[in-house]
Amino acid sequence: MTEVAVLGVGMHPFGKFEDKSVTDLCRSAVTAALADAGVSWREVEAVAAASSRFSGGKGWGLNGNDVVEDMGSTGIPVYNLSAGCSAGGNAFNIGCTLVASGLHDVVLVVGGEKMPKGFIQTSGVEEATDPEFLRQRCVGVSGPAFWGMLCRRRMEDFGTTEEHLAKIAVKAHANSVHNPYARFRKPFSMEQVLTSPMVCFPLRLYEICPVSDGAAAAVLCSARFARQKTTKPVWVASSAVATARFDDGITRHVAAASPTGPTLHSEAKIAVEKAFERAGLGPRDMSLVELQDNTVYYELAFPEEWGLCAPGEAERLVERGETGPTGRLPINPSGGFQSFGEATTAMGVFQVAELTWQLRGEAGGRQVPQAKAGLGQTIGLGGNATAVVLKR
Amino acid sequence: MTERIPVIEGLFTEGPEGPRLLGSRCVTCATPYFPKSLACHNPSCTEGRMEDAAFGPRGVLFSSAVQNYPPPPPAKYDEPYRPYAVGMVDLAEGLRVLGRIDTPDPSALRGGTPVELSVGHLYRDTEGRDVVTWQFRPC
Ligand SMILES: [Zn+2]
Numbered sequence: 126m127t128e129v130a131v132l133g134v135g136m137h138p139f140g141k142f143e144d145k146s147v148t149d150l151c152r153s154a155v156t157a158a159l160a161d162a163g164v165s166w167r168e169v170e171a172v173a174a175a176s177s178r179f180s181g182g183k184g185w186g187l188n189g190n191d192v193v194e195d196m197g198s199t200g201i202p203v204y205n206l207s208a209g210c211s212a213g214g215n216a217f218n219i220g221c222t223l224v225a226s227g228l229h230d231v232v233l234v235v236g237g238e239k240m241p242k243g244f245i246q247t248s249g250v251e252e253a254t255d256p257e258f259l260r261q262r263c264v265g266v267s268g269p270a271f272w273g274m275l276c277r278r279r280m281e282d283f284g285t286t287e288e289h290l291a292k293i294a295v296k297a298h299a300n301s302v303h304n305p306y307a308r309f310r311k312p313f314s315m316e317q318v319l320t321s322p323m324v325c326f327p328l329r330l331y332e333i334c335p336v337s338d339g340a341a342a343a344v345l346c347s348a349r350f351a352r353q354k355t356t357k358p359v360w361v362a363s364s365a366v367a368t369a370r371f372d373d374g375i376t377r378h379v380a381a382a383s384p385t386g387p388t389l390h391s392e393a394k395i396a397v398e399k400a401f402e403r404a405g406l407g408p409r410d411m412s413l414v415e416l417q418d419n420t421v422y423y424e425l426a427f428p429e430e431w432g433l434c435a436p437g438e439a440e441r442l443v444e445r446g447e448t449g450p451t452g453r454l455p456i457n458p459s460g461g462f463q464s465f466g467e468a469t470t471a472m473g474v475f476q477v478a479e480l481t482w483q484l485r486g487e488a489g490g491r492q493v494p495q496a497k498a499g500l501g502q503t504i505g506l507g508g509n510a511t512a513v514v515l516k517r
Numbered sequence: 518m519t520e521r522i523p524v525i526e527g528l529f530t531e532g533p534e535g536p537r538l539l540g541s542r543c544v545t546c547a548t549p550y551f552p553k554s555l556a557c558h559n560p561s562c563t564e565g566r567m568e569d570a571a572f573g574p575r576g577v578l579f580s581s582a583v584q585n586y587p588p589p590p591p592a593k594y595d596e597p598y599r600p601y602a603v604g605m606v607d608l609a610e611g612l613r614v615l616g617r618i619d620t621p622d623p624s625a626l627r628g629g630t631p632v633e634l635s636v637g638h639l640y641r642d643t644e645g646r647d648v649v650t651w652q653f654r655p656c
Pocket of ligand 1: 543544545546548557558559563564
């Protein structure tokens with residue numbers, strides 16, 4: 126197995142772009158990533174792409190094929206990965222594997238999405254055998270209601286307050302001011318967050334992420350190739366993919382067979398623990414974390430579930446501002462999903478771009494001082510999750 | 518009288534003993550399933566022979582939230598929209614089930630509250646029928 130480097134990254138700013146297709150957004154991200162890597166399109170040997178549920182891909186999730194046709198059909202292999210909101214992370218994992226195996230020297234990873242307006246509609250079919258359809262039709266539990274239930278339980282177990290939740294949103298937007306790719310680049314006050322409309326009690330509008338259009342790309346290459354291009358590459362310390370365990374206590378359909386209680390988000394926990402193990406690094410070695418903050422609740426639950434802090438400690442870190450870029454455990458210095466909005470399948474690659482900029486010291490006003498290693502994580506429909514550790 | 522129809526056939530019953538969820542249980546490892554499952558999904562299960570089982574009515578609320586805004590399709594609701602509580606309920610049979618919580622004060626619900634299964638109004642369909650679903654109410 127050869128070592129894998131992230132040679133270049135690129136992003137299209139996030140927002141709503143009525144006049145652009147998802148392939149337009151991807152072209153912008155890919156072109157930026159190639160330029161950043163100092164690599165021409167003709168040098169790319171394979172593409173691993175996130176499959177979109179909402180846009181392009183000829184309706185079959187063939188978004189990687191769209192990108193190749195758009196950039197110039199060179200006959201290279203394309204891998205389209207479908208994994209809900211984890212698709213970008215899955216594509217990154219496959220891209221790494223293609224390089225690590227020695228099969229290819231230069232691989233492009235890309236994820237882009239144009240989201241329909243409003244809240245994400247998870248079920249695509251009206252069939253009684255589709256668990257997502259049953260969940261939505263028979264009960265009517267939206268994504269935010271689902272997060273709300275988990276958050277409410279945490280509030281009862283750990284005394285989490287509305288102020289804790291709001292403070293996380295305020296931190297996210299304070300970071301986004303320094304990120305030119307973010308959709309919302311302005312500071313939010315505690316009052317603004319705490320008076321925003323209740324979406325699903327206990328979660329308010331500014332405590333969940335909106336949906337956005339956006340794209341991100343990364344050029345991965347072998348150690349041999351990287352050394353020809355740069356003296357300071359960012360390395361992939363590890364990349365891991367996992368799915369949920371049977372004994373997970375979250376009702377992913379209308380019921381969970383094994384409510385064992387504390388085992389929640391098992392797919393994310395498995396992916397992150399595998400990534401730490403493969404990297405030979407632990408929670409304490411992470412200079413920063415880019416985690417999937419669809420809701421501020423995840424910034425409290427995930428760090429504990431992955432051993433980054435003790436159970437119940439997350440609120441204390443938030444109170445003391447320790448999750449800011451200069452704190453003890455910087456979380457989402459990019460501004461996170463809260464500030465970008467979720468372009469679902471792009472997000473795993475979006476995280477890789479931010480981690481890369483941070484590790485190179487190119488993150489400007491949101492820079493984590495002396496960042497040496499960082500963790501990225503996604504979680505998606507179907508019990509999918511991914512984790513990546515990048516290091517200098 | 519208004520015709521009353523279940524949101525989906527075969528998911529619950531309203532027998533003389535009260536409402537029950539219709540699922541199945543693995544004879545081999547005792548894992549409960551709702552809705553019915555043709556196979557046992559427990560990776561530690563050796564055989565996975567399934568039998569029909571009915572669940573409820575007793576349970577304990579694990580947690581709840583309020584659907585303050587109208588949910589996206591394929592959810593259905595009456596106009597004008599009225600917020601409702603949803604919760605995860607741990608049934609005595611070892612099953613954690615999602616359901617609406619029938620309560621006048623959704624934001625006052627707390628985890629650990631004993632609840633019981635009931636069947637209640639979900640929406641009125643285009644033919645004016647009362648479409649009902651399973652739900653829970655504090656008891
Ligand atoms: Zn079994």
